[in-house]
Amino acid sequence: MKLVTAIIKPFKLDVVREALSDIGVHGMTVTEVKGFGRQKGHSELYRGAEYVVDFLPKTKVEIAVSEAQLDTVVEAISKAANSSKIGDGKIFVSNLEQVVRIRTGETGDQAL
């Protein structure tokens, strides 16, 4: 099992959610986060003086998937979240050792 963590532009969240639903992903966790990468911050103006916003708002989407689903999920997110502009975000994939569905006690792939 794998944990897919995608950092995306906030306005892309709906498109990403729809794309994942279409390929049969039934659950995800979404968090509002701030950070910077290559895009760095950006500068704004107030009364003629510039100021820099270092940490930009982003959305973090976490999805637990089976090995079989992994490639289609990563591809769906990459496609949906892509605006071809700097700051589109990143997708991290990590190993997931165990999953438990609390209500039934199911574990592993059964719990996904």
Added chain:
Amino acid sequence: MEENLYHLQYAMDTFYFLVCGALVMWMAAGFSMLESGLVRAKNTTEILTKNVALFSIACIMYMLCGYSIMYGGEVFLSGIADVDSAAVLGEFAEREDGFTGGSIYSGAADFFFQVVFVATAMSIVSGAVAERMKLWAFLLFAVVMTGFIYPMEGSWTWNGDAVFGLYSLGDLGFSDFAGSGIVHMAGAAAALAGVLLLGPRKGKYGPNGEINAITGANLPLATLGTFILWMGWFGFNGGSVLKLGDIANANSVAMVFLNTNTAAAGGLVAALATARLLFGKADLTMALNGALAGLVAITAEPSTPTALGATLIGAVGGVLVVFSIIALDKLKIDDPVGAISVHGTVGIFGLLVVPLTNSDSTFVGQIVGGLTIFVWVFGVSLIVWALIKLVMGIRVSEEEEYEGVDLAECGMEAYPEFTHK
């Protein structure tokens, strides 16, 4: 029959004064909202406290001694309610030009109209020294400003007294209709003296000459405040016609309302366009300052310019204010709301354009008058601020400034659920 008309004219002009005074009083709400919108959230309660307290102090000090210093009469306004109707009717009968002659109205209404102008002058100071000045040092200054500094220069201008018995501004051709210089530039001069002794907010200017932005917490409030000031200004300028009750004066009042409004509009559009050209963005706070600059610019003479002329005067004020704000920042004179630029720089401009449309005034008179007001208010304010600084200090500690003066001075926050330090 004629006597009845005099009764009515007296009542109408008194009523006009009172309504205009109430409009000007409402400008205190405008300043409160404008300033609380342009400071950071952690300094909101304190700036509101300053605004309500300074208004009240101004009202009390002007009643105690300010009005009698400025216009003569008894201290504590004793005797202001003693009006002998027969004597007033006698004044009407002897008045030159009869029914269309000078305005005769209640003395108490005159006080009420004048007292709200003092509060306006003092309101200008609070914005410039915001976010770092001690509350009680500021209020102590308000006592001196509204009870002595402003009434003195007011007596030389609107009351026509000679300046320390030396020269008369009226004889030199000085004219300031509703107070571009007497109220606005005077307030800015007192503010400038305070800011010079106070220093900039921590973090405003970097060690290598950077000018950092410290963004206002609530632009809807700043916008509401500007609209309230804009509305109150109709009383400020309109009431300064001093009379409503005949055809010529009623027309003059209407023209003053029209010109005041159009000058504000001209100032706003000009400042908005200037900011867009200079910074590449439409800066709302500059546009708001532009509307106020237009109003200040037209205040020295709102009755004689044409409507187009008034719009242009306001527009020049709107351009001036943007450049003045940038220039003051370069000089490291930190004015969070732009009060010194709006009321000072543009106040001077307002005085200087009067002779273009009013042939009774002269450039020499305007320059000497402007200088007299500035030197007096700035000089005495500097001494008073310095004395207060010596005795009790005028600036909060660095830690209190970081935590916000709301907690340090008032012990409460304006938005307790989400305050960003």
